[in-house]
Amino acid sequence: MTVTKPVFDRLGFWLWVGSFLIVLGLALWSPNARSVVHIYRHGSEAFLSGQPLYQVEVAMGYLYAPAFAVLYVPLLKLGPYLGDVLWHMLGFGALTFAAMRQVRKVGGEEQTWLLSFGLFLALPVSLAALRNGQATILLTGACWFLTLSALEGRRAECFFWAMLAIIAKPTAIIMLLLAGALRPRLIPALALAVLVVLVIPYGFASTDYINAQYHDFFRLLTSMTVDPTGPFVPADFTAPFTRFGVPIPESMATIVRVVAGLLTLWLVLQFDRRLDSNLGGLAVFLAAACYMCVFNPRVEQNTYAMVAVPAGLSIALLWQEKGAVITRWLLAALLFVTGLTSVDSRLHDLFHPWFRPIGVSIVACLLIGWFWTRGRQKMPAGGAVAHG
Numbered sequence: 001m002t003v004t005k006p007v008f009d010r011l012g013f014w015l016w017v018g019s020f021l022i023v024l025g026l027a028l029w030s031p032n033a034r035s036v037v038h039i040y041r042h043g044s045e046a047f048l049s050g051q052p053l054y055q056v057e058v059a060m061g062y063l064y065a066p067a068f069a070v071l072y073v074p075l076l077k078l079g080p081y082l083g084d085v086l087w088h089m090l091g092f093g094a095l096t097f098a099a100m101r102q103v104r105k106v107g108g109e110e111q112t113w114l115l116s117f118g119l120f121l122a123l124p125v126s127l128a129a130l131r132n133g134q135a136t137i138l139l140t141g142a143c144w145f146l147t148l149s150a151l152e153g154r155r156a157e158c159f160f161w162a163m164l165a166i167i168a169k170p171t172a173i174i175m176l177l178l179a180g181a182l183r184p185r186l187i188p189a190l191a192l193a194v195l196v197v198l199v200i201p202y203g204f205a206s207t208d209y210i211n212a213q214y215h216d217f218f219r220l221l222t223s224m225t226v227d228p229t230g231p232f233v234p235a236d237f238t239a240p241f242t243r244f245g246v247p248i249p250e251s252m253a254t255i256v257r258v259v260a261g262l263l264t265l266w267l268v269l270q271f272d273r274r275l276d277s278n279l280g281g282l283a284v285f286l287a288a289a290c291y292m293c294v295f296n297p298r299v300e301q302n303t304y305a306m307v308a309v310p311a312g313l314s315i316a317l318l319w320q321e322k323g324a325v326i327t328r329w330l331l332a333a334l335l336f337v338t339g340l341t342s343v344d345s346r347l348h349d350l351f352h353p354w355f356r357p358i359g360v361s362i363v364a365c366l367l368i369g370w371f372w373t374r375g376r377q378k379m380p381a382g383g384a385v386a387h388g
Helices: 010-030 038-047 066-071 073-077 079-106 111-132 137-151 155-168 170-182 183-204 205-224 239-243 250-274 279-294 301-319 325-338 345-351 355-374
Strands: none
Touching: 010 111, 010 250, 010 279, 010 325, 038 066, 038 073, 038 079, 038 111, 038 183, 066 073, 066 155, 066 205, 073 079, 079 137, 079 183, 079 279, 079 301, 079 325, 111 137, 137 155, 137 170, 137 279, 155 170, 170 183, 170 250, 170 279, 183 205, 183 239, 239 355, 250 279, 279 301, 279 325, 279 355, 301 325, 301 355
């Protein structure tokens, strides 16, 4: 059985777009059903009324920088229908165009197939986050653009995408640190982006109020990295151990996260040095996204949408190789099936939250290993490639 070019040349892309159009229809039909956007609206409403943004004791609810509450105000004013639709479109557009830029960067004569097949494989894992309107989608697009812009040395673009990523989610600081390590000359632009994000709220509220919010915000970040307990159920690498009755002590989990962070830093530096520049951005972002999901103590099941699209594109690239038939089928099936574990409540109860970190880790590790073996080899620049 083969995956032929005519089948997936456009099918996956239109499934991706069509699924998003269904998401928009559902958002218009019922803005608050299966959505986290009401949390963003609540944050902006609290900011406008001078109320506290954070619930430090429970570490739930609004978990974003004060700048997010400021910049979401225009969407709040547009109402729950138009505002929500524009918010969904912003995240979907950023992620889709980032994937398209990556495919153009890789090059070759089968870019349409590569994008289409990659999005098809990523759709099941990504769909829930798209439906919920989660900031993870915007974060993924912004961090991916940041990665590509950093590797190309584009300071202005790095400044913009770094700002957007930090506003979307504070965990973007990991990607900023990696970008600074890859291109030290960009550190001033990245630092300025963080500074601007921190300063933005002061233009819209009193200094005392903003200072109080930042006090709670940094307390919240600290508590989340040390003691992610309460009503939140983490889905990071500790979830399988907790699910099967052998929880990892927090001190040991912190050590694992630090070691994994150093290993990720070493990996992205090696990828930047060893791989062709057209392929390096995808390998770097895949490794970074995997770390930001699997080793993030605040990760939830839908956060794995961040690694889905780069993994899908990587599998599509692997599919163009003449060998590794079993590996590419295994990876494609595992990534696709991983996103289907929540289609039924009984499946969700069985596989949540332990299966997704295992499935995504296997996919990411095998793909990272494949990138490593490519070394400085270049992707084929032309000629027909068989898919199967």
